Every structure is written in structure tokens, then in C-alpha cells.
Amino acid sequence: MFSQAEENYLKALVQLIHFRDQGNEVGTNELALYLNVKPATANDMLKKLREKSLVSYVKYGKISLTVEGQKAGMDVVRKHRLWETFLVEKLDFAWDEVHEVAEQLEHIKSKKLVNSLDDFLQNPKFDPHGDAIPDREGRILIPYQRLLSEVSIGKSGKVVSVKDNSNSFLQYADKIGVRIGGMIEVAGRESYDGQTTLRVENKDHTVSDKFCMNIHVVCPTCKLGKDCSKNDCSF
Amino acid sequence: MFSQAEENYLKALVQLIHFRDQGNEVGTNELALYLNVKPATANDMLKKLREKSLVSYVKYGKISLTVEGQKAGMDVVRKHRLWETFLVEKLDFAWDEVHEVAEQLEHIKSKKLVNSLDDFLQNPKFDPHGDAIPDREGRILIPYQRLLSEVSIGKSGKVVSVKDNSNSFLQYADKIGVRIGGMIEVAGRESYDGQTTLRVENKDHTVSDKFCMNIHVVCPTCKLGKDCSKNDCSF
């Protein structure tokens, strides 16, 4: 099969190419930065993966995954997210403790293990962060997670992640009671500039559109593991 | 911490030195054979482990573990056996399918994970093969597993493993209905030569002492995870 390093590159490419809002063009430097290695190292590996027909790229060009490479990368993502779900649901890990361990567990090689784990967890469709878990064939449901800035007035969301990790943002968020796992209701929104009134822990705060665009929330009624699109989603 | 390879050597040394009936003297060749590497490789690693004060040995002498090395090796054994238990009890793996996967899982580095897993499994004392699981401090209970040749007349045991893996042995065992997980009653034993009458699936078979010395059984009443010494053990 694939080495641990190869799997890490394939997973990174899936994340960068397919699981990103913005541009899906990826280069050597960006990939290297993402994986905390030097560009020269990433370049070596890209050549190796090209040899194996897992990525397709030309010198100085952009990188893309072959069908086979995408399948392999998706499989690593699947394993990572299943293990994260296991850690949170069965072993009572907190959301922010699981990543490092899942980074290791995702490399365990056993089809039977992954599929048994999937069944044991009752085939969840989303992991604890609200990210979709690819199925056996690498297919995913469109995540029901969305930005707070896109939640309708009067609706509520449960915070699953934040995009901005700067101290100023985090401190501000903390000050007004916005934290991972917490509930937020969108009490009002000014159409002129997007100024939004949030109701958090029974207090109202008026925040900027920019602030709201950094917060991911999920629907609080259709909880983890359900296919939101089929439910009476409160968004 | 320790590399995967280092952990494998430490685990192997614990197995060879502490978890064996016969002589606990171990040399380079034997260690290499056990780990499927060449003696030269084992020798390299022994030097490295000595540098790190994990093993203690002199050139051309026998190998032993330091307190620190034994603790580290025991920890790997603990993880291996906990994962085996998880696979069998929670994911419905068969006894003979777990080893390969557990070989990988035992290298996951996270104290919290191991201890949570231990709790999740309700702190089992023995793994599915009947081998003792070391606790957080590396202590183990005396295994209640014993050889069929040591089971008293009139008592029964559940087969957990066999020592002999030759075809002739396995075929013979199969023919008389002796298989992993199956029950055997010792109906009688000749004190002269140890010829033993076994009752298997309601049929009697007379077998040699040699045959019985190759079969490990556990007490069928005090099942996995219990401390046999405290119970009304049927042995």
C-alpha cells in the first residue's frame, strides 16, 4: 500500500484541492507549508507520486490528483474523521483534543477495521467538527455546516469551528460568550452593512459581518450524523 | 518518545525475557529471529538502546532490560492487548484476525487514548487470548491460562491458543474437534504416562501428554476480564 508519508501528501492534496472554499490551485510551496516540510521535500514526493500515477502535474505547473490518487486521499480523510468521531463519542475526548491522535490513527492499514469502526459508530455522515465523512466509495454529503453570516434572522446555530485564530479575534469571541459548542441566535441583521445582532447566553451583542464570516455553525436540531437536507432544518 | 522500531524491540525483549515459560536468557540471534530482521540489525539497535539506558548488555553477553526499558516494553504490550480486546469485544473481530492490526495500533502515542480505552473496555485484566493486560504501572495479574496437561480430572477448559503450529498437530487437533474457543473436559488421565481422555463435543478421545502440553486453556466460568484468583475457579 502507501507509506505514511505518501498518505499524508495525498490527504493534504485532497484537503487543499477539494475541501476549500477558495481557489483549488495548489503548488509545491503551499503544499510544503501545509505539511510543515520544505519545498524541496514536497517536490521529491510529488515526483514519486507522479511515478505511481497518483498525482498529475508538469514541471512548474499546478498539481492535481488522478482518480486513483483522489480515492486514496479520500480514504485517509475517511479514516481520520471516523477516528475523530470515535474519540469524541466513545472515549469522551474534547473536540480540540482529537486531531493529533487521529493524525496517527488514520494510517492504520486494515479495511476491515475501518468498516467495522464505521458500523460501530452507526455510519456517521459527519464528524465532531461537522465535516463530512466520506463513505466506502469516497462519496460525501454536502456538509450542513455554514457560516454564521449566512444564517437567517431568527434562526440559531451551534458553533463548530472558527476560521480566524488570531488572539484579537479569539479574545473578542470569548468576551461576548462565543465558544465552540455554544449556541448563537441571529436576532437581527442590518442589510446596509451586515451588522448583526447575536443573542448569546441571553445577552445581545452587535457584531460586524466580518466577525460572522469567521464562525462556522451547524443546525442545532439535526444533530451530528444525520443528513440535514432531509430534515426540517432550522436554518 | 520512542520510535516504532525501538518499541518493537522493547516489546520483543519483554516477551522473550519475561513472558516465557522456559529460559529467559536472550541473545542477538534469537531476538533478530523473533523480529524477522538480521542479527546485524538487531545488534545495531541493541547498541542504540544501550545508549539510551533501556537495555543493559555487554559485548557477546546476554541481554537484559533496565527498569526504564522494561516499563517502556510493558507499555507497548499493554497497548497491544488493550487494542486486541477492543477489536474482539467492540468490533466483533475473530481472535485470529486481531494480531496484525494490533501490531499497528500499539504504536499510537497518546497516554490519554490508552487510559480512556482501558476505561471504555472496563479495565480488562486479560485479553481475548487469555494473556494478562499490564495496568498503568506495568503490573500484571498471574494469568489464569494454563496448559491442558495441568487441568485436573473432571474439570473443563476453553481453548485459547496452541503452541505447536505444525500441520500434523493442527490437523490432528481439528480431527478430534479441538479448536480455538472450544470446550474440552478432562475425563481421565493415566498417571503412568499421562495418557489423557478428553471429552470434546460429547465424544471421548485418548491423547498423549505431549498433545496436551501444546494446548492452552482458560477457566470457562471466570471469563475474560475477571480476576480468576478471587473466584470459585473451576480448575
Added chain:
DNA sequence: ATTTTTTGTTAGGTCTACCTAACTTTATTA
């Protein structure tokens, strides 16, 4: 359109864990 910056590549080096082949020490046996 030329210079500068950014991005990507190559060449050569390190470290780990393995190997083979040749050699030395210890143990066994004639």
C-alpha cells in the same frame, strides 16, 4: 520591458532502519 520577487527545481547531505559479507568470539563436540 526590464527588474525584482515569488515559486519551483536540482544537487548533494543527514538520519533511521534495514541489508550483505567478512570477521571474531564463545560454545560444542570429536
Added chain:
DNA sequence: TAATAAAGTTAGGTAGACCTAACAAAAAAT
């Protein structure tokens, strides 16, 4: 006890995944 066999060691070599430093190509800015 000398010869032979077994066990252990050393030297030198390979492959994978990383590195630095120097260089080349493409993109951006002047």
C-alpha cells in the same frame, strides 16, 4: 584440547524521508 559450529560483531551499502544551498522559471512590480 584442537577442530568445528554457532553466535555475535563490524564495516560498508541501500532506500525513504527529510534537510540546506544554489539555481531556474514564472509572476509581479516598477
